[in-house]
């Protein structure tokens with residue numbers, strides 16, 4: 001079974017709930033190696049998205065993803081806002097005007113999202129950013145078989161490992177890079193939020 005516009009809306013609502021739940025955790029992670037605002041930035045963006053989904057629910061998956069993109073770009077701020085905004089914008093473009101997304105479309109959308117983040121932020125694996133969570137997620141989604149839920153679950157599992165892999169890394173991109181060696185020993189907040197978003201999408205798809 002494919003993933004309709006309403007399913008994408010439900011996935012984004014689930015993501016908003018998870019972001020709100022983990023707001024303090026993301027603030028703490030960003031406090032250690034950044035400026036302590038990632039949790040609040042993400043919460044602000046996803047709260048704005050919730051209200052837009054209420055008032056103007058779009059009728060195709062691509063339009064829902066585009067609304068997420070424009071909302072996050074204009075409300076999250078910081079480094080993460082434009083990066084997540086670009087990710088959703090590229091994902092939207094990748095799925096075209098299909099009424100339902102199958103697992104291949106979801107895998108393609110994730111690949112496009114990663115390509116957008118890399119084009120915008122120029123980070124590579126090992127730089128201690130969200131790219132360290134999203135890259136293995138894209139690979140896992142491409143190799144996964146079965147349903148949309150199974151594809152997203154494989155992506156979320158891989159993102160969790162990718163987020164954990166950032167702990168010993170020395171940051172080479174973003175604010176954390178200003179700390180040099182002192183950035184080691186902490187998980188990257190953006191890698192963690194990427195993991196949380198993918199887990200929320202997977203859980204929503206399984207319902």
Ligand code: ADP
Nearest residue numbers: 038078079080121123129130173174189190191
């Ligand atoms: P800011 O650093 O401007 O306060 P946030 O705290 O909201 O923004 O987001 C920080 C996160 O953004 C980092 O944890 C990292 O994952 C991600 N990030 C920063 N710079 C880059 C980049 N060039 N490429 C990919 N991700 C990045």
Ligand code: MG
Nearest residue numbers: 034035037038
């Ligand atoms: Mg920050």
Ligand code: MG
Nearest residue numbers: 035037078079
């Ligand atoms: Mg900031």
